[in-house]
Amino acid sequence: MDLAFTKEEQAFREEVRQFLRDNVSPEMWRKIVEGRQVSKEEMVAWWRVLNKKGWAVSHWPKEYGGTDWTSVQHYLFKEELQMYPAPVPLAFGVSMVGPVIYTFGNEAQRNYYLPRIANVDDWWCQGFSEPGAGSDLASLKTKAELKGDKWIINGQKTWTTLAQYADMMFCLCRTNPAAKKQAGISFILVDMKSKGLVVRPIQTIDGGYEINEVFFDDVEVPVENLVGEENKGWDYAKFLLGNERTGIARVGVSKERIRRIKELSLKAESGGRPLLDDPAFRAKLTACEIELKSLELTQLRVVADEAKHGKGKPNPASSMLKIKGSEIQQTTSELLMEVIGPFAARYDEHSDSNNEAMEWTAQIAPSYFNNRKVSIYGGSNEILRNIIAKAALGL
Incomplete structure (x- = not known):
């Protein structure tokens, strides 16, 4: 309904x-x-x-x-x-760095970057996570030193999604090592073609190359690529992450996947009848649908709150949306695996028995493995539960 x-x-x-x-x-x-x-x-x-x-x-x-x-x-x-x-x-441009630029950037940055983001003249990637600074992002060590009219950046970023395509990166760098860890970070825009910047792919468990590690070796960045004030990058990152976590709920994606599960489970058989008629399978699917409807209602409450009060300060409920949204995405990928069964395994593309039907079912196992990540990126679910306890429940 x-x-x-x-x-x-x-x-x-x-x-x-x-x-x-x-x-x-x-x-x-x-x-x-x-x-x-x-x-x-x-x-x-x-x-x-x-x-x-x-x-x-x-x-x-x-x-x-x-x-x-x-x-x-x-x-x-x-x-x-x-x-x-x-x-x-593309979320990295449209939902993440774009709002940061028009909210905290200067007029020159708005005039140059925003039209290019809208038309995807620049493909953006996110330079936040580092080895040892993922969920505890404020522990990042990549540093930027101001020398003349250049920032000199040294360090490493990791899990950088689609960096192999990127023209630009929005990067968190430590610009004041003496300050407490949240207070000494700046938000800097980096051209991915810069000398000294190296992108290396990381193969994921699904066999793909969606993520990368990025190394900075005396990378020079113009001083005007600093967004907002120096050492205020943590504030801008929190603003950005509030947008990211709301988007990670992906209610529509889970709705489409449930539609697909129902379609396929009418064709797959269990005990001589469609799998959709199996009581145990139907119970799991129904429980997932109920959870999804609850998530949808929660997201609409966040939407209503934005309509009433404006976006301003990130809503703590965005962390709830991310947690439950990621869990439902993982559950739906598990249900798809159950529907397809052994046909979810990767096919041998050189085999004589290969056929078009097997080709698409073979994408389901990689999708299942890829969805393991959604409870980690954008802030791991464990960390977000701590945020909810503090910001939403006052514990």
Whole structure:
């Protein structure tokens, strides 16, 4: 059962659906449904279609290219993208560094970077985590020293998602080693083509190369690439992470995956009948759906709070959304594995018995393994429970 929205909101939802039907290529749609890799070129081309429509940075202030949508419209737009499914705008640019630049950056930075982010002229990556500074991010050691009109950066970042594609990185660097760890960090923009910067891929458990480690060896960055005030980067990072954790809930992704589970479990058999008719399987699926509906309601409460009070200070509920959203994503990937069974294993692409049906089912096991990460990135769930205890419950 769908939640109650106004007639205007339902009309907006249908407008988004029609736009997706008219503009998402069947080839890219099929790749996403079946878990295949969508190329950088395909994603950029699609995001530029969104930008031409005026929807690439819909949640930004209107003066920077955004829309005047309500919080509910923003929520519906993202959900429809995830449910269709189609690639959502590149979060590192649109949802992370873009809002930091227009909120804390100077006019020159806004004028230069924001149009480029909207049109994906620059592909961004996030330089936060380091060896020994992941969930305890404030322990980072990568340092930036100001020499003349340059920042000289030395250190290492790790788990840097899609850095192999990136043109730019927003990077947290220690600029005052004498200050307490949260107070001596700055937010600096780094050109990935800079001399002394090296990107090395890390193979993940699913066999892919989605993440990387990045090394800085006397990397020179212009002084004007500092965003906001020196040593205030921790404040900007908290602002950014509030946006990231809300996005990680990915209600639409889980809805689409449950739809897929139901579709496939009608075809898969257990004891001579469709798996969907198996009471034990149905109980697990129903429990997951109930959890997802609760998550959706919680996210809508956050949306309503934003509509009433504005974004301003990050809502502690964003940590709850991240925790429960990541758990549901992992549960749905486990249910898909159960539906497909042994066909989820990787196929031998050189085998004579290889066929098209096996090719897409073989993407399910890598997806299952890849989803192990969602309870770690954006702040591990264990750390976020501590944040909820302190910020939301006052313990």
